[in-house]
Amino acid sequence: MENKVVLVVMDGVGKSTTGLGDAVTMANTPTLDKLLKECPNTYIKAHGTAVGLPSDEDMGNSEVGHNALGCGQIYSQGAKLVEEAIESGAIFGSSAWRELVGNCVKNSSAMHFIGLLSDGNVHSNIHHLIALIEGAKKEGIKRVRVHVLLDGRDVPATSALVYVDMLEEAMSSLNDASFDARIASGGGRMKITMDRYFADWDMVKRGFDTHVYGEGRQFASATEAIAAYRAEEPGVIDQDLPAFVIAEDGKPVGAMKDGDSVVLFNFRGDRAIELSMAFDDADFKGFDRGDMPKVMYAGMLEYDGDLHLPKRFLVEPPKIEHTLTEFLVAHGVNEYAVSETQKFGHVTYFWNGNRSEKFSDKLETWQEIPSDKVTFDQRPWMKSAEVTDAVIAAVKSGKYGFIRCNYPNGDMVGHTGNLDATIVGVEAVDLGLARLLPVIKEEGYALVVTADHGNADEMLEKNKKGVVSVRTAHSLNPVPFIVCNADCEIAEGEFGLSNVAATVAKLMGFEPDPHWNAAIIK
Numbered sequence: 058m059e060n061k062v063v064l065v066v067m068d069g070v071g072k073s074t075t076g077l078g079d080a081v082t083m084a085n086t087p088t089l090d091k092l093l094k095e096c097p098n099t100y101i102k103a104h105g106t107a108v109g110l111p112s113d114e115d116m117g118n119s120e121v122g123h124n125a126l127g128c129g130q131i132y133s134q135g136a137k138l139v140e141e142a143i144e145s146g147a148i149f150g151s152s153a154w155r156e157l158v159g160n161c162v163k164n165s166s167a168m169h170f171i172g173l174l175s176d177g178n179v180h181s182n183i184h185h186l187i188a189l190i191e192g193a194k195k196e197g198i199k200r201v202r203v204h205v206l207l208d209g210r211d212v213p214a215t216s217a218l219v220y221v222d223m224l225e226e227a228m229s230s231l232n233d234a235s236f237d238a239r240i241a242s243g244g245g246r247m248k249i250t251m252d253r254y255f256a257d258w259d260m261v262k263r264g265f266d267t268h269v270y271g272e273g274r275q276f277a278s279a280t281e282a283i284a285a286y287r288a289e290e291p292g293v294i295d296q297d298l299p300a301f302v303i304a305e306d307g308k309p310v311g312a313m314k315d316g317d318s319v320v321l322f323n324f325r326g327d328r329a330i331e332l333s334m335a336f337d338d339a340d341f342k343g344f345d346r347g348d349m350p351k352v353m354y355a356g357m358l359e360y361d362g363d364l365h366l367p368k369r370f371l372v373e374p375p376k377i378e379h380t381l382t383e384f385l386v387a388h389g390v391n392e393y394a395v396s397e398t399q400k401f402g403h404v405t406y407f408w409n410g411n412r413s414e415k416f417s418d419k420l421e422t423w424q425e426i427p428s429d430k431v432t433f434d435q436r437p438w439m440k441s442a443e444v445t446d447a448v449i450a451a452v453k454s455g456k457y458g459f460i461r462c463n464y465p466n467g468d469m470v471g472h473t474g475n476l477d478a479t480i481v482g483v484e485a486v487d488l489g490l491a492r493l494l495p496v497i498k499e500e501g502y503a504l505v506v507t508a509d510h511g512n513a514d515e516m517l518e519k520n521k522k523g524v525v526s527v528r529t530a531h532s533l534n535p536v537p538f539i540v541c542n543a544d545c546e547i548a549e550g551e552f553g554l555s556n557v558a559a560t561v562a563k564l565m566g567f568e569p570d571p572h573w574n575a576a577i578i579k
Contacts, residue, residue, distance in 0.1 A: 058388075058390065058458055058565050058566055058567070059564075059565060059566030060501075060502070060503045060543060060564050060565050060566060061457070061458050061459070061460075061500075061501065061502045061503070061565070062458070062459050062460070062502060062503045062504075062505060062561055062564050062565055063448065063452065063460045063461075063462075063493070063497055063502050063503070063504050063505070064459070064460070064461045064462075064504075064505045064506075064507070064557075064561060065448075065461075065462055065464065065490065065493070065504070065505070065506045065507070066123075066126070066400075066403075066404070066461070066462065066463040066464070066507060066508060066509055067464055067467055067486050067506065067507070067508045067537075068119060068400055068403075068463050068464060068465045068466070068467055068468040068469070068508065068509055068510075068512075069119075069465075069466075069467030069468025069469070069471050069508065069509075069510060069511065069512030069513050069531070070467040070483065070486070070508045070511070070512075070513055070514065070536065070537070071103070071508060071510065071511020071512070071513075071514040071515070071532050071534035071535060071536045071537075072100050072511070072514060072534050072535050072536065072537065073511075073514040073515055073532075073534060074534055075515060075518075075519075077515060077516070077517040077518060077519060077525065077528075078476055078515060078516030078517030078518075078527075078528060079514050079515065079516070080467075080471070080476055080479040080480045080482075080483055080513040080514065080516050081467070081483055081513050081514045082514075083476075083480050084480045084481075084483035084484045084487065085484055085487070086483060086484065086487040087487065087491070088487045088488075088490040088491040088494065089487050089490060089506075089537075092490070092506060092539045092541055093537065093539065096539050096540060096541045097539070097540045097545055097546055097547050097578070098537060098538060098539040098540070098547065099537075099538050099547045099552065099577065100535035100536065100537055100538065101507070101535055101536060101537075101538045101552045101553050101554060101556065101557075101577070102535055102551065102552070102553040102554070103117045103122055103508065103509060103510045103511065103535065103536045103553065103554050104116050104117035104510060104511075104531070104533050105117070105533070106131070107125070107131065107553030107554065107555065108121040108122060108124070108125045108131065108134065108553065108554060108555070109121055109124075109125070109131050109132045109133050109134035109137060109375075110134055110136055110137055110178065111136055111137045111140055111178070113533070114533075115136065115178045116177070116178070116179065116211070116510065116530060116531040116532065116533055117509065117510035117511075117531060117533075117554075118179045118211075118325070118509075118510055118531060119400065119403050119407070119468060119509050119510065120134075120135075120325055120326070120327060120403065120407050121134045121135070122403075122509030122510050122554055123403040123404065123407035123408050123463075123509055124377060124407050124408075124410065124411070125553065125554035125555040125557075126381075126408065126507075126509065126554050126555075126557050126558065127380050127381055127382065127407065127408035127409060127410065127558065128377050128378075128379065128380045128381065128410050128555070128558065128573075129379070129380075129381060129555055129556070129557070129558030129559055129569070129570065129572070129573030129574055130377075130379065130555055130572060130573060130574060131553075131555050131574070132375040132377055133375055134375065135324035135325050135357075135358065135374075136178040136179075136182055136324060138324070138358070138372050138373075138374065138375065139182070139185050139324050139357060139358075139372050140182075140185075142371070142372045143185060143188045147372075148189075148192075148371050148372055149192050149196075151370075151371050151372070152369075153355045153369035153370055153371050154192075154355075154371055156353065156355075156369060157318040157320065157353055157355055157369070158193070158196045158198065158318075160316065160317075160318045160353045161193075161196075161198045161316075161317070161318050162196070162197060162198065163316075164315075164316030164317075165199065166200075166314065166316040166317045166318065167198075167199075167200040167201065167202050167311070167313075167314070167317045167318075168193050168198050168200070168201050168202075168317070168318045168319075168320070169201075169202045169203070169204060169241070169268070169311065169313060169317060169318065169319045169320070169352075170186055170189060170190070170201065170202075170203045170204070170319075170320050170322050171203075171204040171206070171250070171268055171319065171320070171321050171322070171332070172186060172204075172205075172206060172321055172322035172323045172357075173206045173208055173211075173246055173251070173323055174186070174205040174206060174207060174208065174217070174220045174221065174224065174243070175208035175211060175212045175216070175220050176212065176220070177208055177210075177211025177212045177530065178211075179211040179325060179531070180211065180251075180323045180324070180325040180328060180329075181322055181323045181324060181325075181357075183220055183223060183224060185322055185324075185357070186203070186224070186322050187224070187227045189320065189322060190203075190227065190228065190231065190238055191231065193238075194231050194236050194238075198236075199235060199236060199237065200236075200237050200238075201228075201236075201237070201238035201239075202238075202239060202240075202241035202310070202311030203224065203228075203238070203239070203240050203241060203311075204240075204241055204242045204243060204267070204268040204311065205220075205221070205224070205240055205242075205243035205279060206243060206244065206245070206246045206249070206250055206251055206264075207243060207244065207245050207246060207283070207295040207296065207298055208220070208246060208295055208296065209245070209246075209294045209295025209296040209297075209529060210246065210247070210295075210296045210472050210529050210530060211530045211531065212530060213518070213526065213528070213529075213530070214294040214295060214296075214474055214526070214527050214528070214529045215287075215294055215295055216295065217283050217295040217298070218280060218283060221240070221279045221280055221283070222280075224240065225240070225279075225280075228240075239303065239310055239311065240278070240279045240303055240311075241268070241271070241302075241303055241309065241310050241311020241312075242267045242268050242271065242273070242300070242301065242302045242303060242309070242311060243267075243279055243282070243300070243301055244263075244264065244267060244273075244298055244299055244300035244301060245294075245295055245296045245297045245298035245299070246295075246296050246328075247296040247297055248260070248263070248296075248297060248298065248299055248300065249261075249263045249264035249267060249300045250263070250264025250265070250267075250268070250332055251264070251323075251328040251329075251332075252328065252331050253327040253328045253330070253331070253399075253402070254327070254398050254399070254401060254402050255331065255343075256398050256399070256428060256430065257430060258331070258343045258344050259344070261331045261332060261335060261343065261344065262343075262344040262345075263300055264300070264332065265332070265335050265344070265346065266347075267300040267301075267302060268311075268313070269312070269313045269346075269349065269350065270309075270312055270313075270347065271302050271304070271308075271309025271310075271311060271312035272302070272309075273300045273301060273302040274299070274300070274301055274302065275301075275302050275303070275304035275307070275309070276301050276302070276303060276304070277303070277304075277305075278303060279301070279303065282298075282301035282303075283295075283298065286298045286299060286301075294474060294527075294529065296472075296529070313350045313352055314350050315350045315351045315352070316351065316352075317350065317352045317353075318352065318353045318354075318355075319336065319352050319353065319354045319355070320354075320355050320356070320357070320371070321333065321354075321355070321356045321357060321367075322357050323356075323357060324357045324358050324372070326358070326360035326361060326411065327402055327407075329356055329357075329360045330360050330361055330364075330366060331343065333354070333356055333360055333366050333367040334366065336352070336354035336367070337354055337366060337367045337368055353369070354367060354368075354369065355367060355369035355370055355371060356369070356370045356371070357370065357371050357372060358370050358371070358372050358373075358374045359373070359374050361406075361411070361413055364413055374411065375411075377410030377411060378410070378572075379570050379572040379573070380408075380409055380410045380416075380558075381408075381558040381561060381562070382408065382409050382416050382421065383416055384558075384562065384567075384570050385420075385458070385459055385562075386416045386417045386420050386421070388567060389420070390420065390458040390459055390565075391420050391422070391456050391457045391458055391459075392420060392421050392422070392457060392458070392459045392460070392461075393422045393423075393424070393451045393456075393457040393459070393460045393461070394408065394421070394422070394423050394424070394460075394461050394462070395423070395424040395425075395426065395444060395447045395448060395451070395460075395461075395462045396425070396426070396444060396462055396463035396464075396465065397425070397426040397427065397428045397439060397440035397443070397444060397465060398425060398426070398427050398428035399428045399439075399465045399469050400463040400465040400468075400469075401423075401425040401426075403463055403509070404423075404461055404462065404463045405423050408461070422451075422457070424447055426440045426443045426444060426447065427440075428440060428465075432473060433466075433469045433470045433472075433473055433478070433482070434470055434473040434475035434478035434479075435478075437466060437470045437475075437478040437479065437481040437482035437485065438466070438481065438482065438485040439464075439465060439466050439469065439470070439482065439485070441464055441466060441485040441486055441488070441489045442485075442489070444462055444463075444464060444489065445488075445489040445492050445493060447462070448460060448462050448493060449492065449493065449496050452493075452496050452497060452500050452502060453496065453500065455500070458565065459561065459565070460502075463509075464485075464486040464489060466479075466482030466483065466485055466486050466513075467479070467482060467483055467486065467508070467512055467513035468509075468510075468512045468513070468531075469482075470482035470513070471512035471513040471516060471529070472512070472529050473529070474516070474527040474528070474529045476516045476517070476527075479513045479516060482513065483513055490506065494541070497541075497542060498542050501542075502542065503540065503541070503542050503543035503564050504539075504540070504541040504542055504543075505538075505539070505540055505541075505557070505560070505561065505564070506537065506538075506539040506541070507536060507537060507538045507539070507554075507557060508536035508537060509536070509554065510531050510532070510536065511531060511532030511533070511534035511535075511536060512530075512531045512532060514532055514534050515528055515532035515534060516528055536554075538552070538557070538577060540560075540564070540578060543564055545564070545578040545579065546578060546579045547577060547578060547579070548575070548576065548577060548578060548579045550575070552575075552577045553574075555573070555574045556574045556575060556576065556577045557577070558570075558573050558574075559573040559574060559575060559576040559577075560576040560577045560578055562576075563576045563578060564578070
C-alpha cells in the first residue's frame with residue numbers, strides 16, 4: 058500500500074449551473090476554494106444514467122450515489138428496475154404480487170398502497186402507483202385504498218395538489234360499479250411514516266396508526282386536508298404537513314382489516330425499512346402496534362438483503378458485487394467509516410452494496426454519531442465537528458488504510474429550503490475540512506474530496522413564467538472531485554461517481570478491480 062487515503066463526501070454540494078440560490082458559492086469556504094485552486098480536481102456526474110437511473114432528467118440521491126462510489130460500477134437502480142419490471146409485466150408475475158392478489162380475491166378484501174406521492178424518482182414514482190392500481194383492477198380486486206405521503210422535497214416544495222389531482226383523475230377513470238379506488242390517508246413525509254435509521258419511531262407510529270387504523274384528523278378529501286393545513290400554517294411546505302384521514306359519516310374510508318393486502322410502493326430502502334419491520338416482524342418492539350389486523354404485506358423491492366426485509370417484494374433489487382470494501386478487505390486493509398445518523402447508512406450499508414453486515418468484523422470499523430432530533434435549519438452545523446473529531450482520531454491512530462466520512466449538511470439543511478441556514482451548513486463543512494487538512498498532511502494521508510449529488514448549490518428555481526420559488530430537491534449539477542497530498546494528475550475524459558473506487562485503489566498503489574470503471578487520475 059503506497060498511500061493511506063481519507064475520502065470526504067460533502068453530501069449535497071454540487072456546482073451550480075444556474076446561480077439560483079447557490080448556497081455553495083454564497084458561503085465563505087476558504088478551504089474548499091484553496092483545494093480547488095491548488096490541487097488536481099475536476100467535476101464529475103452524480104445523477105441520471107451515471108448512477109443507474111432511467112434518464113439524465115433524474116436527479117441523483119445519496120443512496121444511488123453511495124452505491125456508485127462504493128462499488129465502482131453502474132447498476133440499474135430503483136426507479137429503472139421498477140420501470141423495466143412494469144414495462145415487461147414481470148412485476149405482475151412476481152410471486153409476491155400473485156400472493157397479494159390471491160389474498161384479496163380469496164377474502165374479497167382491499168388492496169392498500171402506501172408511499173410517497175410524487176414523480177421525483179428518488180423514493181417512488183406516481184406512475185408506478187397508477188400502474189399497480191390498474192393491475193389490481195385487471196386482477197378482479199374490488200377495492201383499492203391509497204395512503205399518500207406528501208413530498209415537497211424531491212419535487213417543488215408545495216406541489217402536493219398536482220400529484221393528488223393526477224392520482225384522483227387516474228382513479229376516477231378506473232372507478233366503476235365493480236371497482237372503487239380512493240385516497241384513504243396521508244401526511245407529510247417528514248411528519249409521518251418515512252423515518253430512517255431508527256431516529257424517530259414515534260414518526261413511524263404516527264403513520265402506522267393513520268394508515269392502519271384510520272386514526273387522526275378527518276377530512277372529506279386529501280385536497281381539503283392540504284388546503285386546511287396550509288391555511289392554518291401559512292408557508293408550511295408539503296413534507297411538513299400533519300397526518301390526515303379521509304372519512305365518510307365520521308368513519309375512515311380506508312382503515313385496514315383482516316385479510317387485506319398492503320404494498321409499500323416506495324423503491325428506495327432507507328425510509329422503507331422501519332415501516333416494513335412494523336408490518337413484517339412478529340416480535341416487533343419499535344412501538345405498540347395495538348390490535349393489528351392480519352394483513353399480507355409486501356414492498357416494492359427488498360429493502361435490506363441481509364435482513365431479508367420485507368419477506369415479500371415485487372421487484373428483485375440489483376445484486377451489487379465487487380465493491381471497494383470487498384477489494385480492500387481482500388488486500389488486508391483496515392477501513393473506518395463515520396457519519397452522523399442521517400447518513401451513517403450511506404457510508405456503511407449503501408457503500409457496501411446494500412449490505413447491513415460487514416464483510417469483515419476484523420478489518421471494518423463503523424462509527425455512528427447520533428444526529429440531533431430537530432429540523433436541520435435550526436442547527437445547520439449538525440454534527441460536523443463531531444464527525445471531524447472522529448476522522449482526526451482515526452487518522453492519528455495510524456490503524457486505518459482507508460477512512461471515509463460523510464458530512465450531511467449540504468443535503469439535509471438544503472432540504473429545508475432555508476437558504477441562510479444552508480449557507481451556514483456549507484461553511485460548517487468547510488471548517489471541518491480546514492481542521493482535517495493539517496492532520497492528514499502530518500500523518501501522510503492522501504485526501505479525496507467529493508460529493509454524492511447536488512442540492513445546496515441550487516436552492517431556488519424559476520418556473521416557465523419566470524417566477525422564482527424555493528427549491529428543496531436535489532440538483533442535476535456535477536459535483537467536485539479533488540485529490541490533495543498525492544502526486545497525480547486528472548485523466549482526460551468524462552467521469553462520474555462510479556469512477557471513484559478505482560481512483561482510491563490507484564492512490565493506494567493497487568491495481569483496480571477489472572470490474573470497475575476507470576480511475577479519474579493518471
